Amino acid sequence: MIKTSHLAGAFAVLALTSSGAAYAAAGVTLNGSGSTLSKPYQEVAIEQFKKSHGDVTINYGGGGSGKGRQDLADMVVDFAGSDSPFKEAEAAKAKGGPLLYFPILLSPIAVTYNVGVDKLQLSAPTIAKIFQRDIKKWNDPAIAADNPGAKLPDTDIVVAHRAEGSGTTQNFTEYLSTAAKDVWKLKSGSTVEWPSDTQAGQGSAGVAQIVKSTKGAIAYVDLSDAKASGLKYATIKNRAGKFIEPTAEAASAAGEGIEVKDNLTFSAIDAKGEKAYPITAQTWVIVYARQTDKAKADALKAYLTFLVKDGQSLLPGIDYAPLPKTLQDKAIKQVEKVKVAAHADLTR
Amino acid sequence: MNDLFAKRSYGDRAFSRATACAAALVLLILALIAITITRRSVPVFQEMGLRFFTTSRWSPPDGIFGALPFIFGTAFTAVIAVVLAVPISLGVALFLTQVAPPRLAKPLVYLIDLLAGVPSVVFGLWGVLVLSQHFHLGRSFLTAGVILAIMIIPIITSLSREVIDTTPPGDKEGALAMGATRWEMISAAVLPHSKGGLVGAVMLGLGRAMGETIAAALVIGSALGQITLNPFAPGNSMPAVIANEWGEAQELHKSALIALAVTLFAITIIVNLIATAIVQHSTKRSRGT
Numbered sequence: 001m002i003k004t005s006h007l008a009g010a011f012a013v014l015a016l017t018s019s020g021a022a023y024a025a026a027g028v029t030l031n032g033s034g035s036t037l038s039k040p041y042q043e044v045a046i047e048q049f050k051k052s053h054g055d056v057t058i059n060y061g062g063g064g065s066g067k068g069r070q071d072l073a074d075m076v077v078d079f080a081g082s083d084s085p086f087k088e089a090e091a092a093k094a095k096g097g098p099l100l101y102f103p104i105l106l107s108p109i110a111v112t113y114n115v116g117v118d119k120l121q122l123s124a125p126t127i128a129k130i131f132q133r134d135i136k137k138w139n140d141p142a143i144a145a146d147n148p149g150a151k152l153p154d155t156d157i158v159v160a161h162r163a164e165g166s167g168t169t170q171n172f173t174e175y176l177s178t179a180a181k182d183v184w185k186l187k188s189g190s191t192v193e194w195p196s197d198t199q200a201g202q203g204s205a206g207v208a209q210i211v212k213s214t215k216g217a218i219a220y221v222d223l224s225d226a227k228a229s230g231l232k233y234a235t236i237k238n239r240a241g242k243f244i245e246p247t248a249e250a251a252s253a254a255g256e257g258i259e260v261k262d263n264l265t266f267s268a269i270d271a272k273g274e275k276a277y278p279i280t281a282q283t284w285v286i287v288y289a290r291q292t293d294k295a296k297a298d299a300l301k302a303y304l305t306f307l308v309k310d311g312q313s314l315l316p317g318i319d320y321a322p323l324p325k326t327l328q329d330k331a332i333k334q335v336e337k338v339k340v341a342a343h344a345d346l347t348r
Numbered sequence: 349m350n351d352l353f354a355k356r357s358y359g360d361r362a363f364s365r366a367t368a369c370a371a372a373l374v375l376l377i378l379a380l381i382a383i384t385i386t387r388r389s390v391p392v393f394q395e396m397g398l399r400f401f402t403t404s405r406w407s408p409p410d411g412i413f414g415a416l417p418f419i420f421g422t423a424f425t426a427v428i429a430v431v432l433a434v435p436i437s438l439g440v441a442l443f444l445t446q447v448a449p450p451r452l453a454k455p456l457v458y459l460i461d462l463l464a465g466v467p468s469v470v471f472g473l474w475g476v477l478v479l480s481q482h483f484h485l486g487r488s489f490l491t492a493g494v495i496l497a498i499m500i501i502p503i504i505t506s507l508s509r510e511v512i513d514t515t516p517p518g519d520k521e522g523a524l525a526m527g528a529t530r531w532e533m534i535s536a537a538v539l540p541h542s543k544g545g546l547v548g549a550v551m552l553g554l555g556r557a558m559g560e561t562i563a564a565a566l567v568i569g570s571a572l573g574q575i576t577l578n579p580f581a582p583g584n585s586m587p588a589v590i591a592n593e594w595g596e597a598q599e600l601h602k603s604a605l606i607a608l609a610v611t612l613f614a615i616t617i618i619v620n621l622i623a624t625a626i627v628q629h630s631t632k633r634s635r636g637t
Contacts, residue, residue: 063595064595064596065596066595066596066597066598067595067596087598089599090598090599163565163570163592164570164591164592164593164595164596165592165593165594165595165596165597166596167596170596173409186407186409187407187409187410188409189408189409190408190593190596190597191408191592191593191596191597191601192407192408192409193405193406193407193408193409193410193572193573194571194572196571196572196573196574196581196582197571198571199487199569199582200487200569200570200571200582202565202566213481
């Protein structure tokens with residue numbers, strides 16, 4: 001699936017001409033903001049995309065999924081990156097009309113730890129008990145039950161989490177509310193009511209830093225950051241009862257076992273499948289279906305096509321998982337739904 | 349002659365109007381800020397009522413928003429900062445004005461004023477790297493208090509120095525002429541004269557410490573619902589919560605964060621009013637009226 005940038009460009013142009021839009025995006029700038037989870041992908045994708053589309057400038061600002069959705073709703077950006085879809089009330093307030101969701105990647109959320117065991121296996125109820133501080137020692141019977149035969153130390157558990165509101169926290173707590181719903185009491189959200197004897201770090205990197213420097217620490221961290229910090233991570237028990245290591249392949253496997261709605265929204269959390277990694281997050285690029293500026297719309301379509309098609313091969317290199325084939329096909333097809341409409345047509 | 353006078357008075361009028369406009373604009377901006385944030389904080393008060401100020405739980409998924417721990421954290425860290433900063437600042441200010449020879453005092457004054465201009469994120473990062481990691485203070489009320497103290501020392505020092513400098517030389521020379529030692533002179537002439545201004549300086553430092561966002565957010569620990577007098581515990585302050593949670597907040601959560609801003613706004617105004625009152629009271633007393 002590795003293609004040269006020439007081919008990538010040819011494909012993008014082909015896609016556009018076939019949909020009847022002549023490519024005429026001289027000096028177009030596209031602005032996006034939102035998900036920090038997908039920022040590394042946006043960065044490498046923008047760099048590659050520029051090679052074939054020298055006249056298109058793309059800026060991706062990050063700032064968090066919530067900010068991205070708000071910016072798009074207020075029409076201050078051309079596209080938003082978000083790890084969760086708009087809520088219905090939120091979507092109704094979007095000033096530019098109907099929205100289109102383009103899934104761009106899947107990402108395993110690793111449960112990293114710093115304690116003297118090489119292999120650690122965890123099930124959802126055990127993770128829930130650890131993170132809400134029902135379990136405070138590493139040699140607790142619940143952890144021992146997940147790790148038969150392992151020698152667990154009598155060390156205090158230190159729980160670390162994100163200080164700021166975060167899509168990763170949202171997906172991690174959604175996983176616990178789904179897979180351990182009888183045990184988990186803190187519900188799900190971008191910020192939850194963590195017990196006050198836990199530690200908070202700024203960003204994935206800040207949390208990783210706490211785990212690295214604190215004996216007995218455990219935390220949820222995006223796989224790419226966990227790997228960058230050289231942390232050990234646990235294998236997690238999935239719905240099929242198998243303990244799965246967080247890898248790009250296991251996240252793609254989770255993508256195979258999900259139910260996708262017509263608007264391409266879904267949740268990859270606790271997916272079916274023998275090889276699926278259960279704590280898998282997803283992220284979308286969200287745009288308005290109706291665009292007012294033709295040149296901008298063409299550039300946007302070319303970039304969207306690149307993100308869901310040729311750009312996908314860049315993902316494993318930065319520890320993210322590409323979309324499964326069926327989902328990818330749907331996303332490529334959906335690019336055609338981005339239409340240019342005159343101002344008058346925009347009134348709903 | 350007349351012409352020239354008319355021209356000048358026209359210019360004067362234009363000038364006084366322009367300055368009045370500038371002054372009015374500041375008030376207008378302040379009023380607009382107050383109105384907008386108050387209006388947008390209404391939903392959380394409809395939901396929580398005054399329990400917003402008394403509840404110690406903050407759980408966005410449950411829709412429960414209690415500001416008490418953050419009000420406490422803001423006050424606690426600001427008090428730690430002031431307690432640490434005031435003796436040092438006053439010491440430095442007295443040293444610069446009463447003890448140090450001018451050729452030493454001048455560069456020092458320059459250096460301290462420079463310190464006041466260092467962006468707060470630099471202090472915050474230094475706090476994370478040096479205080480919490482190198483000195484193992486962790487992220488706590490104390491770490492935040494220490495960073496805030498370092499940040500307000502230049503401000504309090506600078507203002508105190510200027511206030512102390514206004515002590516009439518006659519008062520000081522009188523005290524010395526009556527055989528007072530340097531410390532007796534300071535406590536009998538300099539401090540009584542400067543008391544009002546010094547309180548004002550401390551209050552301004554307190555205001556800065558309460559409103560400081562980034563440095564506090566980086567080192568305070570971001571623990572929710574923490575109310576304890578243990579300075580080594582992680583906590584949270586109002587500005588830090590706003591900075592941390594704004595990006596991903598929705599609807600009621602957003603409104604709750606804005607309500608925190610309103611609370612902070614109100615507390616800052618109250619602190620400043622108290623400072624003004626104290627300053628006026630003490631200047632009155634020192635004039636003997």
